[in-house]
Amino acid sequence: MLKIIKDIEVYSPEYSGKKDVLLINDKIGKISDNIDLPSVSFYDIEVISGEDKILTPGFIDGHVHITGGGGEGGFTTRTPEAMLTDITSFGITTVVGCLGTDGTTRHMAALLAKARALEEEGITTYIYTGSYEIPTRNITDNSRNDIILIDKIIGIGEIAISDHRSAQPTTQDILRLAAEARVGGMLSGKAGVLHLHVGDGKRKLSQLFEITNIGEIPPEQMVPTHINRTRELLYDSIKYAKSGGYVDITSSIKPVLDGSIVKPSTALKMMLINGVPQEKITMSSDGNGSSPEFDSKGNLLRLGVGSLRDNHSEFCDAVFKENIPVDTALMPLTSNPADVLKLSNKKGRIQPGLDADIILMNKEDLSIDTVIAKGKVMVKEGKPVVFGTFEKLI
Structure with a gap:
C-alpha cells in the first residue's frame, strides 16, 4: 500500500516547506522536494494532491x-462512550x-477492552x-x-487533587504514586507519568x-x-512549567460569565508570553468526560460533556485569534505529548520511519480535509470514511 501526497506544505510540526510525502503501508517512507512516480509499478499507488x-x-x-x-448527578448523568x-x-x-470520578461503575478492565477495540478499528x-x-x-x-505488565498502560491517572471530588490525597500519597509511576516506567521503558486532575480548590499545585x-x-x-480551569491555577501552572514540569491545557474547558476560566487558546498565548518553554505545554480534550458546574457548597448546577472537536477548534483559534504561528500552535497537540508520553519514536512528527498519522488541512481556514491513521484514510473531504463497528447500525 503506497500513497504519495504531492506538492504540500509540511509542518513537522516545524515548517519544512513544500514537499512530496511517501507513505509505505503504516509508515512514513520518504519526504522529498519531488518523488517521481514510476511509469510501471507492481504496486497500487494512490496519489493525493496537496x-x-x-x-x-x-x-x-x-x-x-x-x-x-x-455521574456526578446520578446514574442518568453518566456520559457515553467515544465512537x-x-x-x-x-x-x-x-x-x-x-477513568475519572467514577472508578466503580467504570473500571479498568472495560477501559482496556475499549482501548483495544478502538485500536482494532x-x-x-x-x-x-x-x-x-x-x-x-x-x-x-x-x-x-x-505499567510494567500491561502493554497499553503508560502511566497512572487521572488522580484528582485540589478538588472536592478527590480522595483528598496527602502530599505523601501523591509522592508515593509518582514513585510507583516512575519506577514502573523505568522497568518497562514507558513514560510512567502521573497524570493529575486539578480542580478549582485553593491548594492548586502546592502539593506538586x-x-x-x-x-x-x-x-x-x-x-x-x-x-x-481558573486564572489563579493557570498562573501556578506557569510557575510549575518554568521549573521544568509539563502542564496540560484542557481544550473543552471554556469561559463562563464570571470570567474565572481561561479560554484554552488564550491560556496557550498567556503561557508563551510569560516565558513558558513551548515544549512544556500540551493540550488535551477531556473528551466524553463530564463538565460539571457546582455551587459554592458543592451542589451540582449543570452538566456538560467534553468534546474531542475542541482540540482542533482551539488550534484554529490559537492561529487566527491569538496570532500564534502554526508550528507553535501544533506542538501542544503533536510533538509535545509525544515527548511527554515517550512516543517520539513513533508519533508526533513528520519523519521517515514514524507512523503514518497525518492530517491534511485546507490552508485558508485550517479546516480538516483528510485524516490518515497508520497509513489508512479515515476521513476524506472532511467526512469520515471508516466507521466503528456499531456506528452504522445505530
Whole structure:
C-alpha cells in the first residue's frame, strides 16, 4: 500500500516547506522536494494532491474518557462512550484513555477492552491506570505492576487533587504514586507519568511544588491537567512549567460569565508570553468526560460533556485569534505529548520511519480535509470514511 501526497506544505510540526510525502503501508517512507512516480509499478499507488493544503502530524489526545465518564448527578448523568468517528473526524489519531470520578461503575478492565477495540478499528490507543481515587483502581495488584505488565498502560491517572471530588490525597500519597509511576516506567521503558486532575480548590499545585522541592522526583514525572480551569491555577501552572514540569491545557474547558476560566487558546498565548518553554505545554480534550458546574457548597448546577472537536477548534483559534504561528500552535497537540508520553519514536512528527498519522488541512481556514491513521484514510473531504463497528447500525 503506497500513497504519495504531492506538492504540500509540511509542518513537522516545524515548517519544512513544500514537499512530496511517501507513505509505505503504516509508515512514513520518504519526504522529498519531488518523488517521481514510476511509469510501471507492481504496486497500487494512490496519489493525493496537496494543492492549497498543509500537512501536519495527527493529533495526540492525552486525556479521553473513551468509556465515558461523569455521574456526578446520578446514574442518568453518566456520559457515553467515544465512537471511532468522534475521534478521527477532528484529526486525532492517538488517544490516551482514562477513568475519572467514577472508578466503580467504570473500571479498568472495560477501559482496556475499549482501548483495544478502538485500536482494532484503526487508531492508536494507550490508557492510564487508576481514577480520581486513592488507593488506585488497578488490573493487577498495584499501579506499578500495571505499567510494567500491561502493554497499553503508560502511566497512572487521572488522580484528582485540589478538588472536592478527590480522595483528598496527602502530599505523601501523591509522592508515593509518582514513585510507583516512575519506577514502573523505568522497568518497562514507558513514560510512567502521573497524570493529575486539578480542580478549582485553593491548594492548586502546592502539593506538586512540595514534592519537587524535595528533589527526588523530577517535575516532568507529574503532569497536571485542566490548568486553565481558573486564572489563579493557570498562573501556578506557569510557575510549575518554568521549573521544568509539563502542564496540560484542557481544550473543552471554556469561559463562563464570571470570567474565572481561561479560554484554552488564550491560556496557550498567556503561557508563551510569560516565558513558558513551548515544549512544556500540551493540550488535551477531556473528551466524553463530564463538565460539571457546582455551587459554592458543592451542589451540582449543570452538566456538560467534553468534546474531542475542541482540540482542533482551539488550534484554529490559537492561529487566527491569538496570532500564534502554526508550528507553535501544533506542538501542544503533536510533538509535545509525544515527548511527554515517550512516543517520539513513533508519533508526533513528520519523519521517515514514524507512523503514518497525518492530517491534511485546507490552508485558508485550517479546516480538516483528510485524516490518515497508520497509513489508512479515515476521513476524506472532511467526512469520515471508516466507521466503528456499531456506528452504522445505530
